[in-house]
Amino acid sequence: MVLSLFTYFSLPNPSTMAEAPISLIHLFAAFVIIFTVAYYSLKCKFVYLVDFTCYLPADSLRTPISNFIEHLERCNVSNRESLDFQVKVSERSGIGDEACVPISIHELPPDSTLNASREETTQVMFTVVNELLTKHNVNPKSIDNLVSNCSLFCPSPSITTMIINKFGFRSNIKSISLSGMGCSAGILSISLAKDLxxxxxxxxxxVLSMEAVSPNGYKGSTKSMLISNVIFRMGRAAILLSNRHQDKHKAKYKLQHLV
Structure with missing residues (x-):
């Protein structure tokens, strides 16, 4: 069938091409070829993960499990049953003694104010973005899209606005701040960046992904909500994505699909 189709759309004999005018069939065949090439050219566009950086806190922010449990007990904000539950989760969580929390959590009582949350966020964000851009010598004005996610801290000005002002991104950059989406926000941010x-x-x-620890201490007695007091630590990741052909060979990964 394919052979017969090509035969049907085949060009005329070269000896008669000069004499025969271009027919509608020839124009249609040319259109089909051009459309097919254009379609597959667009379809084969890939998104590359050029590189990423993760935040490494200072050793002074390290919180061994024993210190964390002592801190919970001395805060005196939970009843005995809730405190015992948090201690039990801490001991069995698998979180190592090298994990860190922001300086506001080291204080007694913990500082959960807006200023403390903003200080934690900017400290982590500015560090990872600067490391990533410096590592690959990327001009901030060459960034076209900026996506940030932080589930429980949604300040105004937004997190992306703070980044834009700090590093001098272009005024027409496409920026989106996601919040209130829980742990799925990381995948959603990648999906959104891919679509852009x-x-x-x-x-x-x-793409910037983090969770702010400072403002999220829970003082109630619902066990499912007490877990967040224990398992979250300080951190953030910055991810540089590209669809530029020149980044193909230096990219670490190629985005295949999203879970």
Whole structure:
């Protein structure tokens, strides 16, 4: 069938091409070829993960499990049953003694104010973004898309606005701040950045993912909510995505699909 189709759309004999005018069939065949090439060219556009950086806190912010449990007991904000539950989860969580919490959590009582939360966020964000851009000598003004997610801390000005002002990103950058989406926000941010790169050719996207610990202490007695007091630690990741052809060979990964 394919052979007969090509025979049907085949060009005329070269000896008669000069005499025969271009027919509608020839124009249609040319259109089909051009459309097919264009379709597969667009379809084969890939999104590359050029590189990423993770935040490494200072040793002074390290919180061994024994210190963390002592801190919980001395805060005196939970009843005995709730405290015992948090101690039990801490001991069995598998979190190592090298894990860190922000300086506001080291205080007694912990500082959960807006200023403390903003200080934690900017400290972590500015560090990872600066490391990633410096590592690859990326001009901040070359970033076309900026996506940030932080589930429980949604300040105004937004997290992306703080990044834009700090590093001098372009005024027309496409920026989105996600919040209130829990642990799924990381995947959603990658998906959103991928969609932006599919639409805007030859561009870069910066994805920032974190959770702020400072403002999220729970003082009630519901066990499912007490778990968040114990398992969250300080950290953030910055991810540089690209659909530029020149980044293909230096990229660490190619985005295949999202879970």
């Amino acid at each position: 790169l599919k639409v805007h050719k030859n561009s870069l996207a910066l």
